[in-house]
Amino acid sequence: MARNIGSRYTAHQILGRGSAGTVWLGEGPEGPVAIKLLREDLASDQELVGRFVQERTALLGLVHPHVVAVRDLVVDGNDLALVMTLVRGTDLRTRLDRERRLAPEAAVAIIADVADGLAAAHKAHVVHRDVKPENILLDMEGPLGPGGAHPALLTDFGVAKLIDTPRRTKATKIIGTPDYLAPEIVEGLPPRAAVDIYALATVLYELLAGFTPFGGGHPGAVLRRHVTETVVPLPGIPEELWQLLVQCLAKAPASRLRASELAARLRDLLPLLAGIPPLEVDEPGPEESDQPAAYDEQQYTPAAEEPRRRGAVPLVPGSAPDSNRDTHTSMRVPAPDELAGGPLGTARAPRAPGRPRPGSARNKAAAVRKRRITLGVAALALCAAVVVGGLLATGGGDDGPAPQDSENSAPATP
Numbered sequence: 001m002a003r004n005i006g007s008r009y010t011a012h013q014i015l016g017r018g019s020a021g022t023v024w025l026g027e028g029p030e031g032p033v034a035i036k037l038l039r040e041d042l043a044s045d046q047e048l049v050g051r052f053v054q055e056r057t058a059l060l061g062l063v064h065p066h067v068v069a070v071r072d073l074v075v076d077g078n079d080l081a082l083v084m085t086l087v088r089g090t091d092l093r094t095r096l097d098r099e100r101r102l103a104p105e106a107a108v109a110i111i112a113d114v115a116d117g118l119a120a121a122h123k124a125h126v127v128h129r130d131v132k133p134e135n136i137l138l139d140m141e142g143p144l145g146p147g148g149a150h151p152a153l154l155t156d157f158g159v160a161k162l163i164d165t166p167r168r169t170k171a172t173k174i175i176g177t178p179d180y181l182a183p184e185i186v187e188g189l190p191p192r193a194a195v196d197i198y199a200l201a202t203v204l205y206e207l208l209a210g211f212t213p214f215g216g217g218h219p220g221a222v223l224r225r226h227v228t229e230t231v232v233p234l235p236g237i238p239e240e241l242w243q244l245l246v247q248c249l250a251k252a253p254a255s256r257l258r259a260s261e262l263a264a265r266l267r268d269l270l271p272l273l274a275g276i277p278p279l280e281v282d283e284p285g286p287e288e289s290d291q292p293a294a295y296d297e298q299q300y301t302p303a304a305e306e307p308r309r310r311g312a313v314p315l316v317p318g319s320a321p322d323s324n325r326d327t328h329t330s331m332r333v334p335a336p337d338e339l340a341g342g343p344l345g346t347a348r349a350p351r352a353p354g355r356p357r358p359g360s361a362r363n364k365a366a367a368v369r370k371r372r373i374t375l376g377v378a379a380l381a382l383c384a385a386v387v388v389g390g391l392l393a394t395g396g397g398d399d400g401p402a403p404q405d406s407e408n409s410a411p412a413t414p
């Protein structure tokens with residue numbers, strides 16, 4: 001069923017739904033386009049419409065081979081729409097869902113493309129703020145690159161910023177997708193270009209591992225891990241690539257690479273990665289979905305009809321994206337004491353197949369068993385010492401004190 005969008009565009013068929021609206025396959029004066037029609041309640045928000053118009057120049061000015069171009073903005077009656085270049089292909093989430101893990105060469109080629117797009121945006125002082133596989137489109141009509149990767153384009157520029165109006169989200173609330181949120185955002189700092197680098201490095205990790213480094217479980221736990229936990233090495237990952245990942249996942253934004261540098265360094269690595277198969281990494285089990293120790297769950301309110309999916313809530317309450325993907329969260333910024341992690345951590349640390357993960361529930365159980373044994377042996381040693389001491393005190397023993405096992409008599413440590 002076709003419908004007109006403004007006077008110049010016709011929307012023909014729904015391509016997909018996100019939390020902020022519906023993307024249509026449409027037609028304009030210059031041929032086929034993708035039209036993101038924002039939800040009616042957003043379109044009727046005068047403040048948002050004002051921002052939409054304000055951001056017009058920045059959004060329309062961003063033209064780059066690895067950015068989905070916004071070609072027009074339509075404000076017409078109840079319609080508020082972004083007209084974009086139509087990308088014929090799929091999004092990276094769909095590819096990842098299908099393949100679980102990508103070979104390092106293909107993963108790096110895709111991320112290098114996106115880093116190029118980000119470099120152009122950052123040069124124009126535009127921060128994306130919502131880099132994630134859902135917002136990376138693969139152009140199946142483009143030429144095949146290294147590792148058989150199709151060209152990758154970043155989409156949804158400026159949408160997070162448009163929706164993050166002071167009225168919708170108080171200064172103390174976080175907007176974004178938990179798995180990809182940089183620690184400085186969790187700590188309440190304003191988002192700068194480095195947040196996109198952190199998110200992009202998280203996507204690269206996910207392409208290689210099949211899961212994000214700090215995701216899983218309650219969104220509060222995910223946010224805390226971003227701030228307190230360090231990323232655990234992926235088994236079999238080439239060292240140069242690992243070092244690059246670690247640098248871009250640094251907690252301090254200033255330690256991360258700039259987008260242009262990241263793109264160049266990734267491309268330099270491509271010859272080294274040629275022919276390497278996808279890494280063999282065990283999927284994290286459900287045991288890692290720990291609840292944060294101190295986070296007040298009352299503060300986290302998923303939309304009533306929204307099922308708990310990977311700990312996410314939609315960007316805008318009441319929205320129903322048509323996929324079961326992690327979308328956005330809107331939560332208050334956790335207090336410092338809530339961000340303090342436990343000694344074992346709760347990150348879904350990767351491991352080589354068959355080997356236990358540090359900090360996993362299985363390891364916690366082993367730690368508890370070890371502690372019980374240590375305590376038992378220490379108690380026995382103490383009893384023996386008391387008996388021997390008693391015998392000595394009463395002059396009843398000639399064999400001297402019982403031998404002390406220095407390891408077993410040490411105080412039990414958790």
Ligand SMILES: Nc1ncnc2c1ncn2[C@@H]1O[C@H](COP(=O)(O)OP(=O)(O)OP(=O)(O)O)[C@@H](O)[C@H]1O
Binds near residue numbers: 019034086088
């Ligand atoms: N320019 C485009 N060309 C072709 N398909 C597109 C384009 N932009 C978006 N799509 C498709 O439309 C669907 C919905 O996109 P949208 O950006 O609204 O949602 P999302 O990013 O998945 O979720 P959210 O907005 O909640 O983060 C996606 O499946 C995406 O692949």
